[in-house]
Amino acid sequence: MGTKGMTAGRGTTEINDRVGTAGWSPKRQEPRPEMSRFQGDRLARRKLIKLAASVAATGPLLLLPRGAPAGTRTLRIAKWTHFVFEFDEWFTNYAADWGLRNATRVVIDSFPVEKIAAVAAAQIRADDGHDIFMFPWPPAQYYQHTIDHTEIYRAVAGKYGSIPQLAYRSTLHPRNGKHFAFADFWLPCPLHFFQDQWLKVGMPFGPLTYDSLRSGGKTLREKHGIPSGLAFTATLEGNVTLHTLLYAFRAWVLGANGSVLFNGNAFAVEALKYIRALYQESGTPAQLGWEPRGNVRAMLARRTSCTANAISLLRVAEKQDTGLAGRIWLQPPLIGTNGMGITALPHITNCSAIWRFARNQDAARQFLADLVDSSRLGYEKSLGCNFPIYPKTVPDLVVRLSNDSHADPPGKYLELKDSLHWTPNLGVPGFATPEYMEIFNTSLVPRMVQSVLKGERSPQDAAAVGAAEMQRIVAKWQQQT
Amino acid sequence: MMENRHTRLWLGVLTLALPLLGFGAPAAGQERPVFDAERNFNPPPCDYSDTFYRDNGVEPTQVTGRFGDARRTGPPASGNQVNWVTDQSCSLNDPQRRNVRILATTGGFSDDGTATPADFISILGFLTSARAFEPNYTRQVGQQTISIKQGTNPRGIATLRVLANFEAYAALKQRLPDGSFAANPCAAHMATPLAPATPCFAVNSVDTVFTPNLRQDWRFDTNHNAIDGSDGNCINTDPALCPGGINNSPFGYFCDDLLGIWLIDYFWFTADPANPGSVCGPIYRSLIRKNGASLDGTPIIKTADELQNLIEANGCGAEGKLSVDGSDGGAVGFICPAIPDPRNGAIAKDAFLDQVRLPDGSPQNRQLTVNFLSLQRFGVFPFEKGERDGDGNQGDDGGQGDDGDK
Numbered sequence: 001m002g003t004k005g006m007t008a009g010r011g012t013t014e015i016n017d018r019v020g021t022a023g024w025s026p027k028r029q030e031p032r033p034e035m036s037r038f039q040g041d042r043l044a045r046r047k048l049i050k051l052a053a054s055v056a057a058t059g060p061l062l063l064l065p066r067g068a069p070a071g072t073r074t075l076r077i078a079k080w081t082h083f084v085f086e087f088d089e090w091f092t093n094y095a096a097d098w099g100l101r102n103a104t105r106v107v108i109d110s111f112p113v114e115k116i117a118a119v120a121a122a123q124i125r126a127d128d129g130h131d132i133f134m135f136p137w138p139p140a141q142y143y144q145h146t147i148d149h150t151e152i153y154r155a156v157a158g159k160y161g162s163i164p165q166l167a168y169r170s171t172l173h174p175r176n177g178k179h180f181a182f183a184d185f186w187l188p189c190p191l192h193f194f195q196d197q198w199l200k201v202g203m204p205f206g207p208l209t210y211d212s213l214r215s216g217g218k219t220l221r222e223k224h225g226i227p228s229g230l231a232f233t234a235t236l237e238g239n240v241t242l243h244t245l246l247y248a249f250r251a252w253v254l255g256a257n258g259s260v261l262f263n264g265n266a267f268a269v270e271a272l273k274y275i276r277a278l279y280q281e282s283g284t285p286a287q288l289g290w291e292p293r294g295n296v297r298a299m300l301a302r303r304t305s306c307t308a309n310a311i312s313l314l315r316v317a318e319k320q321d322t323g324l325a326g327r328i329w330l331q332p333p334l335i336g337t338n339g340m341g342i343t344a345l346p347h348i349t350n351c352s353a354i355w356r357f358a359r360n361q362d363a364a365r366q367f368l369a370d371l372v373d374s375s376r377l378g379y380e381k382s383l384g385c386n387f388p389i390y391p392k393t394v395p396d397l398v399v400r401l402s403n404d405s406h407a408d409p410p411g412k413y414l415e416l417k418d419s420l421h422w423t424p425n426l427g428v429p430g431f432a433t434p435e436y437m438e439i440f441n442t443s444l445v446p447r448m449v450q451s452v453l454k455g456e457r458s459p460q461d462a463a464a465v466g467a468a469e470m471q472r473i474v475a476k477w478q479q480q481t
Numbered sequence: 482m483m484e485n486r487h488t489r490l491w492l493g494v495l496t497l498a499l500p501l502l503g504f505g506a507p508a509a510g511q512e513r514p515v516f517d518a519e520r521n522f523n524p525p526p527c528d529y530s531d532t533f534y535r536d537n538g539v540e541p542t543q544v545t546g547r548f549g550d551a552r553r554t555g556p557p558a559s560g561n562q563v564n565w566v567t568d569q570s571c572s573l574n575d576p577q578r579r580n581v582r583i584l585a586t587t588g589g590f591s592d593d594g595t596a597t598p599a600d601f602i603s604i605l606g607f608l609t610s611a612r613a614f615e616p617n618y619t620r621q622v623g624q625q626t627i628s629i630k631q632g633t634n635p636r637g638i639a640t641l642r643v644l645a646n647f648e649a650y651a652a653l654k655q656r657l658p659d660g661s662f663a664a665n666p667c668a669a670h671m672a673t674p675l676a677p678a679t680p681c682f683a684v685n686s687v688d689t690v691f692t693p694n695l696r697q698d699w700r701f702d703t704n705h706n707a708i709d710g711s712d713g714n715c716i717n718t719d720p721a722l723c724p725g726g727i728n729n730s731p732f733g734y735f736c737d738d739l740l741g742i743w744l745i746d747y748f749w750f751t752a753d754p755a756n757p758g759s760v761c762g763p764i765y766r767s768l769i770r771k772n773g774a775s776l777d778g779t780p781i782i783k784t785a786d787e788l789q790n791l792i793e794a795n796g797c798g799a800e801g802k803l804s805v806d807g808s809d810g811g812a813v814g815f816i817c818p819a820i821p822d823p824r825n826g827a828i829a830k831d832a833f834l835d836q837v838r839l840p841d842g843s844p845q846n847r848q849l850t851v852n853f854l855s856l857q858r859f860g861v862f863p864f865e866k867g868e869r870d871g872d873g874n875q876g877d878d879g880g881q882g883d884d885g886d887k
Contacts, residue, residue: 202610250794337800338800
């Protein structure tokens with residue numbers, strides 16, 4: 001059974017890019033995880049093998065609760081492995097408790113973020129799998145295979161208000177008016193920078209704008225040998241960073257009506273030329289080879305001066321080396337150009353989908369609706385990474401940000417207080433449509449950028465090729481719906 | 482001198498024209514009212530005290546060209562004009578001010594889509610780098626402590642973030658003295674790759690944003706954070722109520738940006754209007770028909786939509802910001818508080834309008850001039866004059882002397 005994803009997060013001798021348990025949490029919570037077993041008779045052997053193979057390749061399985069009475073119903077949950085171990089640990093226990101309260105055996109399987117798409121696709125092909133599948137991004141591509149989640153939003157509305165915009169635009173399929181998933185939290189993506197390094201180039205509060213990132217980054221590398229470290233590869237970080245950058249340059253991928261805007265104006269080539277200049281003047285060749293969370297590892301090793309990421313990066317630093325963490329400051333995203341203002345896409349939009357083939361849809365709906373009640377705990381256990389979709393669940397969010405017990409100074413995280421203002425949904429200015437999410441999940445943008453950075457294509461050619469590929473994807477989806 | 486004569490001539494013409502616009506003297510037989518103090522309750526703008534600068538995160542000694550310490554004469558003042566005067570009433574009216582009253586009143590467009598030339602600001606000084614922002618500061622006021630920690634005030638607002646939320650658009654002249662057209666600024670990091678890097682127009686000193694170096698009047702970004710609350714905030718989470726999504730501008734200009742700090746966004750054209758090409762040519766012509774031409778012969782830009790969706794989207798223009806490390810040498814931002822309400826005395830009788838002028842000295846935007854003169858003489862915008870006349874207190878300022886051509 002492959003356990004690569006989980007063990008990488010639980011502490012190795014290498015630089016650990018996931019918040020583990022050794023620091024702040026004195027005790028590891030029980031129960032200990034076990035391997036889950038799919039016991040449904042309906043699961044064909046061939047499908048089981050296929051599914052098991054996909055699961056085995058990606059991570060361990062958990063079975064909860066132990067000793068559940070025989071004959072109780074089973075709720076199977078697949079989720080992405082959170083960057084903060086404490087959250088997954090809490091979630092496991094929460095699910096177990098929920099299962100006890102609802103006479104349900106809850107099975108949880110965690111998969112590294114980069115494996116999520118493959119596992120989901122395998123389950124769809126098998127027409128079987130988990131009941132709830134928690135994605136780190138809107139699973140719009142799978143809308144034909146999920147139930148309509150509108151009912152869950154309605155159920156939650158009674159307590160916490162109507163559906164917030166970020167959830168609405170991240171989970172609604174605009175062409176059929178149904179919600180293909182349910183969103184309950186998200187992770188903002190601020191800029192992390194080493195204040196002591198940027199102080200050397202006269203930017204003690206960070207680069208503020210993309211222009212200053214370029215000029216300051218250039219000086220930092222030239223005079224101090226420290227490259228800047230935005231993620232450019234086909235990873236979650238690379239995707240989010242580059243989609244953010246394109247959006248901030250007004251080089252929008254799709255329009256509000258779903259049509260391809262990219263390369264329909266001057267912004268795309270301008271943005272690609274900017275990225276190339278940024279890389280050539282202030283980057284490092286290592287950037288082109290970074291695997292998932294490579295940007296985090298580079299920052300933790302102080303090999304780069306800044307990056308855009310969820311605050312899990314800073315949380316890791318706070319746990320591993322308080323001195324290092326003290327030097328890392330946050331700032332809201334860089335100010336875009338062409339009138340775009342301050343903006344960054346969410347690092348994570350946690351979207352839970354209940355498959356049409358789910359055997360226990362009622363329990364799945366209930367679980368997701370109940371989970372919102374625990375958003376505050378989720379926020380705390382994720383060490384402040386998980387911002388609630390429903391603000392009422394953590395009404396004192398700004399107070400918490402202003403006085404964080406692990407931060408130095410305690411108000412460091414206040415830079416996030418307006419994050420809902422500067423965070424639009426994936427797919428902006430439209431919705432997170434199937435076509436946009438296919439563009440996102442196939443890493444079309446990072447591949448396009450890489451072709452420029454490696455000198456394989458000019459910005460003009462890369463933009464043209466990228467736009468053509470986007471057009472092909474859009475056309476494909478429009479034929480389907 | 483020639484320019485000054487033209488200026489006076491133009492202002493004289495406008496003064497004569499004001500009665501035709503409904504700003505006439507009281508009708509015959511009516512009693513000429515005395516100065517109405519109730520309607521002149523808005524004190525004119527003054528510079529802030531050093532303490533107030535520091536309380537709000539800016540080190541005043543790092544403010545370049547600060548009114549009261551520098552730039553008494555010279556642009557925007559011309560001839561015998563001065564940009565500021567010593568006035569003991571400043572600190573009496575507002576203890577947060579020092580006794581330096583600002584006469585130079587810069588006008589510009591609200592970038593809210595209306596293209597209204599109704600914003601009036603006082604450019605108190607320039608910020609050339611992030612060094613102007615205090616990292617740490619503490620002052621005890623009675624039982625209260627005013628503190629800045631790591632550049633952030635007790636409300637959790639970093640001064641630099643305030644700067645980042647309010648953008649003023651500077652339109653520097655691109656026509657060089659030799660007649661060539663510079664399609665990019667002389668700052669490599671902000672130059673657009675869509676146009677040649679040379680020849681370039683200078684951005685390496687604060688002088689470059691002085692009015693004589695502008696091709697058109699300023700535009701003030703109110704589409705992200707409106708200075709008048711008109712930014713269309715919609716904070717309800719119900720999509721039915723906010724179909725365009727949440728727009729919750731986190732900063733309010735008059736409540737968070739207490740110093741009136743703006744980040745300068747330089748915008749320019751990438752195609753010479755003398756030879757704009759097949760793409761930019763029609764766009765230029767269309768906009769010139771609508772808004773008029775700048776001093777370079779390029780279109781005047783009044784709204785964000787014009788700049789972004791017409792000019793920049795078609796590769797006919799670009800924008801950029803100077804590096805906050807100060808390495809470019811020019812104005813990264815400026816302290817230029819907008820006058821909250823320019824009516825009712827806020828435009829003093831001795832103030833003068835700082836606006837872009839044509840080579841013959843006439844104003845490039847006459848509506849701006851009319852607005853200014855109306856506010857200065859009558860304390861109201863022109864469109865309000867009728868309302869005021871109608872409430873039984875006509876000609877409120879008539880007794881203050883005819884100084885409209887000042």
